[in-house]
Amino acid sequence: MTSSAAPRRSLVTCRAAGELLALDVGSVERVLRYTVPRTLPNTAAWMRGVIAVGEQLVTVLDLRERLGLSAAAAHEGSRIVVLALSGGRIGFVVDAVDDVVAVDPAMIEAAPPVYRGLARAFVQGILRRDERLYLVLDADHLVTSQERLALGAAVEELQHGR
Known part of the structure; x- marks a missing residue:
């Protein structure tokens, strides 16, 4: 007799x-210090810049500011979570x-109706675990296609020194 385990989401x-x-x-490719x-040049404040990951440049965004949370300087424990998205690789700074x-x-x-507009697109749902609530983010919607185009143009400008 075989038992079928309930599907899990990691x-x-x-x-x-x-x-x-x-x-x-x-969607998480790697986590970097x-x-x-x-x-x-010419990007929103939450768009921090680029880093080299192997042979590629990866755009780095501040997840705190992107989600409308309080801004803070990076510190010893800060990490860059590199996501492999449909439009390429993007890194997000987290604490x-x-x-x-x-x-x-x-x-x-x-997600409750309190999340509206762009913020609603970011949030897939709420996870209750160990008496804590986690916002489950939709990685593909953290950056719009228009913003990805702007980031691509800024990276191109940086690479070609225009």
Whole structure:
């Protein structure tokens, strides 16, 4: 007799400005110690710059500011979570990466209506785990296609010194 285990969803948990966040492990390519990115010209404040990861440049964004949370300087525990998204690789600065957890998808509840507009697109749901609430983020919607084009143009400008 075989028992079928309930499907699990693996999430990387992290923190930004005191908020508990979770990202699908399938979108996380790697986690790096924080290094100061090279600034990009003509971009929003939450777009920190670029870093070299292997042979490629990866755009680095501040997840705290992107989510409308309080801005803070990077510190010893800060990390850059590099995500492999449909439009390429993007790194997000977080205050800490905590764990990889496997959860029952039923533990993730729909995001409450308080999240509207762009913020609503970022949040897939709320995970209740160990008496804590995590915002489960939709990695593919953290940066719009228009913003990706602007980032691409800024990286191109940086590479070609225009």
